[in-house]
Amino acid sequence: MIGNFTYCNPTKLYFGKDALNGLKEELPKYGKNVLLVYGGGSIKRNGIYDRVIALLKECGKEIFEDGGVMPNPTIEKVKEGVERARKAKADLILAVGGGSVCDYAKAVSVSVHCGEDVWEKYFIRFEDVDCEIVPVGCVLTMVGTGSEMNGGSVITNPAQKLKIGHVFGENVYPKFSVLNPEFTYTVPKYQMVSGIYDIMSHILEQYFSGTDDNTSDYLSEGLLRSLIHSAKIAVRDPQNYEARSNIMWTATWALNTLIAKGKSEDWMVHMLGQAVGAHTDATHGMTLAAVSIPYYTYLLPYGTAKFARYAVNVWQVDPAGKTEMEVAREGLRNMEAWMREIGLVMDLTELGATREMLDGLVKSTLIMDGGYKVLDEKEIRAIFEASF
Amino acid sequence: MIGNFTYCNPTKLYFGKDALNGLKEELPKYGKNVLLVYGGGSIKRNGIYDRVIALLKECGKEIFEDGGVMPNPTIEKVKEGVERARKAKADLILAVGGGSVCDYAKAVSVSVHCGEDVWEKYFIRFEDVDCEIVPVGCVLTMVGTGSEMNGGSVITNPAQKLKIGHVFGENVYPKFSVLNPEFTYTVPKYQMVSGIYDIMSHILEQYFSGTDDNTSDYLSEGLLRSLIHSAKIAVRDPQNYEARSNIMWTATWALNTLIAKGKSEDWMVHMLGQAVGAHTDATHGMTLAAVSIPYYTYLLPYGTAKFARYAVNVWQVDPAGKTEMEVAREGLRNMEAWMREIGLVMDLTELGATREMLDGLVKSTLIMDGGYKVLDEKEIRAIFEASF
Numbered sequence: 001m002i003g004n005f006t007y008c009n010p011t012k013l014y015f016g017k018d019a020l021n022g023l024k025e026e027l028p029k030y031g032k033n034v035l036l037v038y039g040g041g042s043i044k045r046n047g048i049y050d051r052v053i054a055l056l057k058e059c060g061k062e063i064f065e066d067g068g069v070m071p072n073p074t075i076e077k078v079k080e081g082v083e084r085a086r087k088a089k090a091d092l093i094l095a096v097g098g099g100s101v102c103d104y105a106k107a108v109s110v111s112v113h114c115g116e117d118v119w120e121k122y123f124i125r126f127e128d129v130d131c132e133i134v135p136v137g138c139v140l141t142m143v144g145t146g147s148e149m150n151g152g153s154v155i156t157n158p159a160q161k162l163k164i165g166h167v168f169g170e171n172v173y174p175k176f177s178v179l180n181p182e183f184t185y186t187v188p189k190y191q192m193v194s195g196i197y198d199i200m201s202h203i204l205e206q207y208f209s210g211t212d213d214n215t216s217d218y219l220s221e222g223l224l225r226s227l228i229h230s231a232k233i234a235v236r237d238p239q240n241y242e243a244r245s246n247i248m249w250t251a252t253w254a255l256n257t258l259i260a261k262g263k264s265e266d267w268m269v270h271m272l273g274q275a276v277g278a279h280t281d282a283t284h285g286m287t288l289a290a291v292s293i294p295y296y297t298y299l300l301p302y303g304t305a306k307f308a309r310y311a312v313n314v315w316q317v318d319p320a321g322k323t324e325m326e327v328a329r330e331g332l333r334n335m336e337a338w339m340r341e342i343g344l345v346m347d348l349t350e351l352g353a354t355r356e357m358l359d360g361l362v363k364s365t366l367i368m369d370g371g372y373k374v375l376d377e378k379e380i381r382a383i384f385e386a387s388f
Numbered sequence: 389m390i391g392n393f394t395y396c397n398p399t400k401l402y403f404g405k406d407a408l409n410g411l412k413e414e415l416p417k418y419g420k421n422v423l424l425v426y427g428g429g430s431i432k433r434n435g436i437y438d439r440v441i442a443l444l445k446e447c448g449k450e451i452f453e454d455g456g457v458m459p460n461p462t463i464e465k466v467k468e469g470v471e472r473a474r475k476a477k478a479d480l481i482l483a484v485g486g487g488s489v490c491d492y493a494k495a496v497s498v499s500v501h502c503g504e505d506v507w508e509k510y511f512i513r514f515e516d517v518d519c520e521i522v523p524v525g526c527v528l529t530m531v532g533t534g535s536e537m538n539g540g541s542v543i544t545n546p547a548q549k550l551k552i553g554h555v556f557g558e559n560v561y562p563k564f565s566v567l568n569p570e571f572t573y574t575v576p577k578y579q580m581v582s583g584i585y586d587i588m589s590h591i592l593e594q595y596f597s598g599t600d601d602n603t604s605d606y607l608s609e610g611l612l613r614s615l616i617h618s619a620k621i622a623v624r625d626p627q628n629y630e631a632r633s634n635i636m637w638t639a640t641w642a643l644n645t646l647i648a649k650g651k652s653e654d655w656m657v658h659m660l661g662q663a664v665g666a667h668t669d670a671t672h673g674m675t676l677a678a679v680s681i682p683y684y685t686y687l688l689p690y691g692t693a694k695f696a697r698y699a700v701n702v703w704q705v706d707p708a709g710k711t712e713m714e715v716a717r718e719g720l721r722n723m724e725a726w727m728r729e730i731g732l733v734m735d736l737t738e739l740g741a742t743r744e745m746l747d748g749l750v751k752s753t754l755i756m757d758g759g760y761k762v763l764d765e766k767e768i769r770a771i772f773e774a775s776f
Contacts, residue, residue: 001403001630001633001634001637002629002630002633003404004402004403004404004405004406004407005403005404006400006401006402006403006410007400007401007403008398008399008400008401009397010396010398011396012394012395012396013394013395013396014392014394015389015392015393015394015395015649015650016391016392016393017392018392019392022394212630213614213617213618213630213631213634214634215610215611215614215618215634215637215638215641218610218611218613218614219607219610219611219614219641220610221610221613222603222606222607222608222609222610222611223603223606223607223610225606226601226603226606226607229601230601230603241390242389242390242600242601243601245389245390245650246389246601246602246603249389249603249649249650250603253603253607253646258641261403261637262403262633262637
């Protein structure tokens with residue numbers, strides 16, 4: 001573990017079957033006006049909406065609704081939400097949904113009292129928040145992004161074909177998050193496995209960087225092993241509480257800054273995947289899945305030792321009598337087999353992308369420099385081509 | 389991961405070679421009067437004292453000193469510290485030292501504005517804090533207890549031959565902690581390896597409980613592997629920054645509530661070790677080391693599956709062709725070999741205990757019920773006997 005860093009994560013988590021009761025402890029800390037943010041309305045079908053409304057009323061809150069947050073929330077929708085929050089004089093934004101809804105809530109949170117163009121300020125110029133924020137709380141109904149315990153907010157600008165994430169500071173982290181694994185039971189399998197791969201990708205983006213000995217990597221290996229194990233169970237038995245709870249907890253710790261400590265971090269898979277998302281509106285985790293094996297296969301010669309360690313410690317590859325590269329390749333093969341087993345999309349065509357989009361995909365891909373190889377545009381194109 | 393729980397850890401950590409500069413960000417948040425708490429004076433010999441004093445003065449603080457905190461801080465010393473804090477009208481208690489100093493600072497923190505007998509209230513009746521606290525910050529110079537990021541405070545009452553820990557709530561956690569691995573370079577080897585074993589014991593106390601599949605156990609295995617690896621390096625090369633930094637970070641995460649989530653937790657090794665500490669004033673980690681192998685050997689039949697998992701995932705035991713019990717035993721043998729390799733004390737005699745103390749040791753041992761077997765007094769005596 002080399003280098004200086006700070007760690008602080010003030011989000012309070014309520015976890016388990018009774019987690020929603022945490023609202024009774026948290027809601028009284030805020031003023032009367034609550035902007036209730038949610039997505040396409042599945043929470044109305046599965047009863048979570050009614051339970052949240054009942055608790056808000058029990059706590060004497062005035063409820064202002066802001067539904068219809070899309071899977072890839074747009075900057076236009078954020079601007080609408082800001083208007084609603086201003087009219088409501090919102091004291092709290094309560095996000096009920098998955099990572100998109102939480103991300104959206106944070107984007108609104110930092111924009112209500114901001115006098116500038118928020119797309120330009122936060123997502124193009126990556127500036128810090130210098131205005132008052134509206135506090136955010138989350139009730140999680142879908143698992144994957146880790147948004148419930150971090151400052152991340154990924155927003156899409158369809159006109160510019162850009163999908164960009166900003167990581168805000170600790171004051172923007174959700175003040176509290178409610179994590180009830182049962183709330184994820186009704187998520188369709190496609191979304192569930194997409195979320196599972198999002199979690200895995202978050203861990204790998206942090207794991208595949210650096211060459212020093214770092215406790216963070218050992219924690220990452222633990223999270224990966226737990227995730228791989230529980231994912232197989234959850235796919236067969238979606239209402240397995242134990243598996244669902246492990247996946248939910250793994251998601252939170254996969255992206256709340258802990259396992260990045262002392263690391264440079266890569267995030268190139270996310271840049272490739274987000275380019276696909278900006279051009280196709282495909283489900284986030286699936287875009288990551290489709291580009292991962294081609295990307296990591298390309299990276300093998302540049303980070304062989306780490307890929308071999310990954311193979312042994314995460315995928316139980318027996319290294320006896322094999323070269324480091326053979327061990328590393330066997331690890332990726334095991335990973336790919338697991339990805340296919342749980343039902344991930346391994347081909348960009350299935351996500352609505354076409355080879356005609358290649359120029360645009362390359363252009364939309366931001367290049368990162370924290371992994372084992374800084375890619376150029378030709379390499380990015382080759383990885384996209386291998387993902388069809 | 390079964391059961392309901394909450395997680396919140398608001399401590400801000402500054403980590404690395406420049407970590408002490410964190411004081412410049414933190415000190416201005418508090419009033420003028422700082423109670424500077426430290427131990428036997430080693431910080432004066434290694435220069436840390438001078439650097440802290442300079443920063444306190446730079447931030448315009450009035451410094452009130454409270455040195456001489458002993459390795460097993462006593463309730464009498466706590467009462468002295470309370471008087472000093474009251475006279476100083478302390479706005480902040482700055483603990484510079486190891487876990488004993490941090491534990492002591494927290495005990496003073498919750499007692500300054502408490503009108504009752506604090507030994508009775510907190511350590512006998514285990515009552516919550518219902519008075520104002522004086523905030524605590526830490527500069528860590530010795531690694532092991534995790535006190536820098538939790539609410540724990542272990543205090544000894546020599547007259548009653550009791551050494552008891554109370555875990556206070558989040559408001560008592562250190563507001564900030566400074567973790568510079570270089571500050572631990574001058575810690576003598578005996579104290580270093582004692583701290584290393586304290587870390588391992590914290591992890592195992594949480595790991596060896598429950599039979600469900602729990603992400604916490606995977607995180608524990610990651611921490612254990614990192615610790616075992618780095619400990620071997622640090623013993624050979626005490627100024628190896630990488631190893632020292634991994635040990636420091638592992639210590640913090642071994643006991644800041646994370647890896648206990650969803651677990652019942654054991655803590656029986658600590659109860660046995662603390663009884664030895666109360667009778668001999670021996671170094672905490674060494675008391676844990678001396679009783680661990682006898683305790684876990686006795687426990688094998690009651691938690692065989694978990695001990696076998698421990699053997700495979702942490703100690704790289706190859707399970708092929710072996711019974712679960714054989715695998716489990718081989719794991720404990722590997723653990724014992726590692727303990728001897730890094731220089732831990734494996735015999736109570738070396739810690740100043742005698743067989744004449746057996747009655748007293750048994751009487752001083754609190755019995756816990758979260759592990760794989762609730763011990764009776766006869767079993768406790770047998771484990772102590774096997775530790776000679």
